Amino acid sequence: MIKQKVSGTVYGVILNDNASLQKIGSLDEAPYKGAPKAPVLYIKPANTRVACGSAVELPAGADSVEVAATIGLVMGRAAGRLAAGNALDAVAGVVLAADLSLPHASYYRPAIREKCFDGALPVSSVKPLADLAGLVLTTEIDGEVVDSRSLNDLVRSPARLLADVTEWMTLAQGDVLLVGIRYQAPQAKAGSVVCIGAEGLGSLQFTIVQGAQA
């Protein structure tokens, strides 16, 4: 049993797996003019966090959400300028996380509305840090496997990502760094039961329900 809780800010990173980069295709055109040279981060604030077993309401006007399965590194201490070689020493444990987004978010504006609605980050309890290389994350919706991804496909490994992020930003104890999400993840609708699992880390289950105002 790990005592460290998710208590701070959750950071995520996009474009950190080869499958997503291939799916998006060339980033050489305007406005990007090249693949990102540093981690492209986003933030999931506290209002997004819900526990395993929660019912997540669709935001008003939405009829589906993308469900991106990922792993979160939970910081066991404040950490700035970590070296990749021992960056994982600052990690207390990991969580299974489902990064929920409204589909068709613009890539050209900060997607706060699309990524930060209440309940947009179901997370599991904190588990011991496993060997993440080769870990396979499976997403089931209504009992059917709709996605499976291996963390071997990461562009930046968890340790490299921690080093690159803490080079310029101090992470606090209890903060979480999500190791990356897949571009165009599977979608869930009102009534869907979602289950994300990985060998040795158990599972994270939640349901999607119609919002009060929708």
Place this chain on the structure above:
Amino acid sequence: MIKQKVSGTVYGVILNDNASLQKIGSLDEAPYKGAPKAPVLYIKPANTRVACGSAVELPAGADSVEVAATIGLVMGRAAGRLAAGNALDAVAGVVLAADLSLPHASYYRPAIREKCFDGALPVSSVKPLADLAGLVLTTEIDGEVVDSRSLNDLVRSPARLLADVTEWMTLAQGDVLLVGIRYQAPQAKAGSVVCIGAEGLGSLQFTIVQGAQA
């Protein structure tokens, strides 16, 4: 003396004043194809917050930062789906804030690196909620007034902004909503002493210093 502290997440909004919209010019072209219909938010996480009197280190490789003076609304209670008519009832007080950014941030990727470095949000202590209409914020760098802005120029008033944001996101007690920053704010360099002030709200002072790695 107000007991509520800034304890949660700080949210800001861009493109919420007429002067910035005019300076940017047309947003009708690709990729935007129109002015934003909802508040365009960003997040300043806990590592960015420093108090009045702080020395803020320039991030490695930077030789100046943009200093955008603004006002933050400090939530006195958790708030979801506020109506504009009484939204300010949920506000415990206000802070003077300096939203620091690296210049020339891309508008096409989430600007976390540019906006979320350690110390990128000097904030004052919490003051009683003043009548913000007509409030003038003044920015001095090394004793010279380099910017002056009136909150009369806001597109969404503080109450309207609170209503529009809490329509889809619950703000927690201690969270802060910054009411908007000016596009292309004045820049400060290593050694600059910055002072932001507003009638009735006192002042917020800090210095910019060279970073250890720069």
